[in-house]
Amino acid sequence: MFPKGTKRKFSDSREEPVAGGEDVNQSSLAAVRMLSSYSLQRQSLLDMSLIKLQLCHMLVEPNLCRSVLIANTVRQIQEEMTQDGTWQIMTQALSAANAAAQCSADRLVATEVLCRQTEAAQGEQVPKPFPVVGSEGCPAEEVLEEEEAAAAEVGMTMSTVSPQAPTSYLPGTFGMDPCWEEEETGEDDDDDEEEDSEECGSGSEGEERERDSLVEDTRTAEQVFGTFEIKNPAPSPDPALEELFSDVDASYYDLDTVLTGMQSVPKMGPYDLLESLSSHGPSPLSSSTSCRSDLNELDHIMEIIVGS
């Protein structure tokens, strides 16, 4: 979700140079206005699509066809925006806005992403069109899909990150599934160890951040696609990975175990990672509480936008 204020700023900043000029003739002014209106429409379409992708997670498996079509639309928009240069402008504007931001709901996404970035990713210059995330190094074998996405990120950042693949963690049920709140029990200690051992850069990561928010939102789609996958657990090359998921037992057949056990399985919900990734090191409990209320707010905002 992108703050509307930023959007307006973006379009205003495009119009300013033209309106202020003295020697601008009417037709080019009109053309620019039309272009801005097109950009606005395109931006709102992009926002709408991303929200749709995020709201995919429900009790029932999301419709794969719909998810694929929406993701393709997002990709298309992003390609076009990259081609006409507006992508870079937008990411810069958003990073400027984010730099001054506190931990508010819609920045949480960027914060996590920020902490996930390594120095290698910072060297990126041109934001690539989708699909951005090169997942060649992604360990494909996990039992539960949310864990797979999380594991992929963990795996990639623990080992060397390929320079062309900015990794970004995607909180699978970020802001969309209220029932996660009640189900949240204490997170896995292993998570903390892993995440805290990383370098969490707190400075601005520049243009990476916005793109990565978007990338991660595409990752929502990819994760949604991947939700349908049940893969056989395979030996992971990463011992930390093993430790992280050591208590996940694929052979859940007992209903009670499943229903209760699932709640404590480290599905790497948004709260887990937020707590563990915080660079300031507040106690997990306090940061999760504040983030939780912000995410409530986000849910509420999203509902208004979607107009449900």
Added chain:
Amino acid sequence: MAGVGGGNDFQWCFSQVKGAIDEDVAEADIISTVEFNYSGELLATGDKGGRVVIFQREQESKNRPHSRGEYNVYSTFQSHEPEFDYLKSLEIEEKINKIRWLPQQNAAHSLLSTNDKTIKLWKISQRDKRAEGYNLKDEDGRLRDPFRITSLRVPVLLPMDRMVEASPRRIFANAHTYHINSISVNSDHETYLSADDLRVNLWHLEITDRSFNIVDIKPANMEELTEVITAAECHPHQCNVFVYSSSKGTIRLCDMRAAALCDRQSKFFEEPEDPSSRSFFSEIISSISDVKFSHSGRYMMTRDYLSVKVWDLNMENRPVETYQVHEYLRSKLCSLYENDCIFDKFECCWNGADSAIMTGSYNNFFRMFDRNTRRDITLEASRENSKPRAILKARKVSTGGKRKKDEISVDSLDFNKKILHTAWHPKENVIAVAATNNLYIFQDKIN
């Protein structure tokens, strides 16, 4: 008024409507599939609650020669129940996605019904006679003492109230990771195919523990997924040929004799895109929601969001006919994207002679196109026109500024009243139209 389907004087009349009249529609009652059997004697519907209702046509009675046989409930049963996938913590809906009848081979009728994950073969049999006068057991079923039996008698058959029984004979499960969108019985009457978003499987009707994967478009890396399978159907006569359509508006025809895995198509049908009408929604509206072979097997029809196209199987580069269903929606695509209506999957069907095609739209409208005369008509399924044998009036949606009397403007259309499922009797001009929780049956006017 000239109609479609049988000539210039042809007109459609209301025949019956099934279902509750309440404004409050229970989600479980929403009809999700409609299908006539091979003779047209039986009409099956499936709903979101996992139930199947079968209607049977009454014999035409001599008392009322002017009305064709009416369809009355023959059997109702719960085909699928909601399930829970423990590994993914997700529910599996019981909604019946498709019903396909099997050709009748004995007194019983059989059909395949499927939800997202499991296909079931149901046998529907009726009993209207019972035997009395057994030798070895009493009337109440207890075994008689053999020493007491002193004479033999032949049991007699006595009529009884008709009892229709549906029993699940086969359950084809655990073969689909993704949601099943199509099933299609092969012309050999021994095999059938089932398709989900990424794979097509071939089954033998007698074997439930094994199926052959014949198409797999799942990429090695799910992040590269950009296209899914949306529908599949077997050729009506050539048991080695089938087609499947995709979300990118393409259709692939495959020959199972060519290879075990039909990833490489024999024919690839795609219409080149019109660059002048390109928009961000172009791909979404090109996604094919249904594909149906003509009865002759020479043509196939595809439905995308705004149009129906008829393809000649011998020509891959463009359809031979294109019919606009509701072109007035093209300027509303953004709103339709916002409210998700753009993802609605409309079905389409041929009439028995392949001379007319029918498909649904919004506001409980449905459209029919006559391929010979090129006439088309828009009709409405509503309770207001539900007097017996009432002739259906043609409806029109006004697109321009001036709205004529009796026309309805695009902005007044009710997008919650969508007709996704329609069926045409295989031999006669009788159609079944599913409007949310109601099933309408229309037939041609008899003079």
